[in-house]
Structures are given as C-alpha cells and as structure tokens.
Amino acid sequence: MKKFMANLFQGYVWLIIYPLAWTLTVLVAITVSILSILGMSQFAGRYVAKAWGRVILWITPVSVKRVGQIHIEPGQSYVVVANHQSIYDILLVYGYLPLDFKWVMKIELRKMPFVGFACEKMGHIYVDRRNRKASVQAMNAAKDQLVNGTSVFFFPEGTRNNGLQLLPFKKGAFRMARDLKLPILPVSISGANRVMPTGGTRILPGKITMTFHTPITIDQINELDDNAVAKLSQKVVSSAVI
Numbered sequence: 649m650k651k652f653m654a655n656l657f658q659g660y661v662w663l664i665i666y667p668l669a670w671t672l673t674v675l676v677a678i679t680v681s682i683l684s685i686l687g688m689s690q691f692a693g694r695y696v697a698k699a700w701g702r703v704i705l706w707i708t709p710v711s712v713k714r715v716g717q718i719h720i721e722p723g724q725s726y727v728v729v730a731n732h733q734s735i736y737d738i739l740l741v742y743g744y745l746p747l748d749f750k751w752v753m754k755i756e757l758r759k760m761p762f763v764g765f766a767c768e769k770m771g772h773i774y775v776d777r778r779n780r781k782a783s784v785q786a787m788n789a790a791k792d793q794l795v796n797g798t799s800v801f802f803f804p805e806g807t808r809n810n811g812l813q814l815l816p817f818k819k820g821a822f823r824m825a826r827d828l829k830l831p832i833l834p835v836s837i838s839g840a841n842r843v844m845p846t847g848g849t850r851i852l853p854g855k856i857t858m859t860f861h862t863p864i865t866i867d868q869i870n871e872l873d874d875n876a877v878a879k880l881s882q883k884v885v886s887s888a889v890i
Contacts, residue, residue, distance in 0.1 A: 654850075654852055657851075657852060657853070658850060658851075661849075661850070661851045664707065665704075665707060665708060665851060668704075668707060669704050669707075672700060672703060672704065673700070673762070673763065674761075674762050676696055676697065676699075676700040676766075677762035677763050677765070677766040678762060678766075679692070679696055680692040680693075680696055680697060680766045680769070680770060681762075681765055681766045681769050683696065684766070684769035684770050684771075685769055689769065689770045689771055690748060690798075692770060693748060693749075693770055694748060697742045697770075698742055698743055699743075700739075700742060700743075701738070701739040701740065701741070701742035701743025701744070702739075702743040702744070704739050705736070705739050705740070705743055705856075708736075708843065708851060708853055708854075709853050710736065710843055710853065710854055710855065710856055711854075711855045711856075712740065712743070712744050712855075712856055712857075712858065713855065713856070713857045713858070714744060714857075714858050714859075714860070715857060715858070715859040715860065715888070716859050716860035716861060716862075717746060717860050719833070719860050719861060719862050719863060720746060720747065720833065720860055721863075722797070723796070723797045724797060724831070725794050725796075725797055725798055725799050725800075725828075725830055726747070726799040726800075726830060726831055726832065726833035726863065727799065727800055727802065727821050727822075727824055727825040727828070727830050727831070727832045727833070728745070728747065728749065728799050728800065728801045728802065728832075728833045728835055729802050729803075729804050729817070729821050729832060729833070729834055729835065729881050729885065730801070730802075730803060730834075730835035730836070730837055730885065731803070731805060731809065731814050731836060731837055731885050731886070731889055732803040732805050732807065732808045732809060732837075733808060733809060733837055733838075733839075733840040733841040733846070734808060734840035734841050734843060734844045734845065734846060735808075735844055736840040736843050736844050736856065737803070737808075737837050737840050740837060740840065740856055740858060741801065744858055745801070745835075745858075747797070747798075747799045748797060748798045748799070749798065749799040749800060749801045750770075750771050750772050750773055750793055750794070750798065750799075750800050750801065751767065751772040751773065751800075751801045752772075752773045752775060752800060752801065752802045752820070752821070753767065753772060753773070753774060753775070754774070754775065754777065754806075755774045755775060755776040755777075757774070758774050771793055773800070775820070777806070791827075791828060794828060794830070799830075799833070800821075800824065800830075802820065802821035804817035804818050804820070804821045804822075804878070804881070804882075805817060805818070806818050808846045809846070810841070810846060814882055814885065814886050814889070816878075816882070817878040817879070817881060817882045818878070819874045819875065819878055821878075821881075822869070822874045822877040822878050822881070823874055825864075825866075825869055825877070826869055826870070826874070826877075829866050830866070831863040831864060831865050831866055831869075832863060832864040832869065832877070832881055833860065833861070833863050834860075834861040834863075834864065834881050834884040834885045835858060835859065835860055835861070835885065836857075836858070836859040836861070836884075836885050836886070836887070836888035836889050837856065837857075837858055837889070838856065838857045838859070838888060838889045838890050839854055839855050839856040839857055840856050842854050843856065857888075859888040861884050861885070861887075861888070864877065864880065864881065864884075868880075
C-alpha cells in the first residue's frame, strides 16, 4: 500500500509541485535580482528568498523541526557548515536558517538560468574548485560582507552525499573561519534525502530536522590545524544525521 501511495503521489509531484516550484523560482529570482540591484539584497534574502523556500516546502508538503537554535547568538557572524543530502537542503536553509548569510557555491551554478544571476547579485560567493587562485580571490572579496551578524554558509562536502554517509569535509570553510576569526556553527540536516533522494526526480512528503550544534570557538580553531577542525566539524554534524 505504501508503495502504491508513493507512486500515486508522483502524479501530484509532476502536475503541481514541479510546475509551481519552477514558476515560483523564476519569479523569485527576477524579484531578488531587481531588489539586489537596487541595494536591497539583505531584504531580498531575509524575506523574499525565505518565503520561496518555505512555500515550496509547504506544497510538497514537508514539516520542519529545528533543534538547538538556542546555540545561535544574536548578532554574531558564523562560518556555518552543514551536510548536503538533497536539493531540499537548499529550500530548508533559505526558509529556516535564522541568520543573514552569504552562500559559498560551485561556479557551475552561475550558469543556472535566472538563479545564477540572482545569487550573484545577492552577494553569494562563487568558487571555481579547479582554479585555487580565483577561489581565494572570491573568498577574500566576500570578507567585507560578513559584518553585523551576516554569516557565510558552506556545504563542505562539495556535493550531495547519499543520505547518511557524509563525504570528507573540504578545508575552505575552516581556513575562512581561521582567517576571519569567526566561530564555526555546525548544522545537521536529516530527512531531506527521504523527501528527494540524490540523483532522482521522485519527491515524497516527509519531515526534515535541522539541528544547530554548539559552535566551535575561535580558541578551539586556533588549537587545531585545518584538517583537525574539518574532522571535528564533520563528527559533530554526523552525530545528528539519522
């Protein structure tokens, strides 16, 4: 019966979710681009992009549970690191991360129609992993934006994993935390892979949990090298992925 209902639900996915999500994404990307060009990128991220993420989660439908939000200090900037299970992680982060943030993303995403341009205008950071010098320049150019509580967000695995098994964390996030003297906020995302598995088009209703852990302090970062900080962050993130 569960399999039958899941297959039946795919009709709703293709008739309702995909058309609405694609249409909404284009409209929001255009709106965000215009607002950002007018100097309102923070408003665009805080309200327009947030509404985009929440609406698509709602029509799926996905319920969201946030745990540990008490660990986030108001007005503090962080280097936020999270595991990456599914496209739905992006909706979750935009909709429910209680921080203004700049996203670090692969340069290939700049080619996405409407979305790539909108993200650039919002001040998100594109990095070319094949060109270390260009990546460093992009990171350095982004540093001035991380003020007044604005954080920077990484998926340090670099790509989506298979759900529960995290890929090794790349060191860029942890170098930035050390350079900027910012604490690291580890975030665990659990359940997104069951809503939309990596590499597939099937979508199912479900529940996603976002767990905010105790930040890794600047003192802790200074006591360890980048590899050790990456491994510590990965251990913390993986502890709440089920």
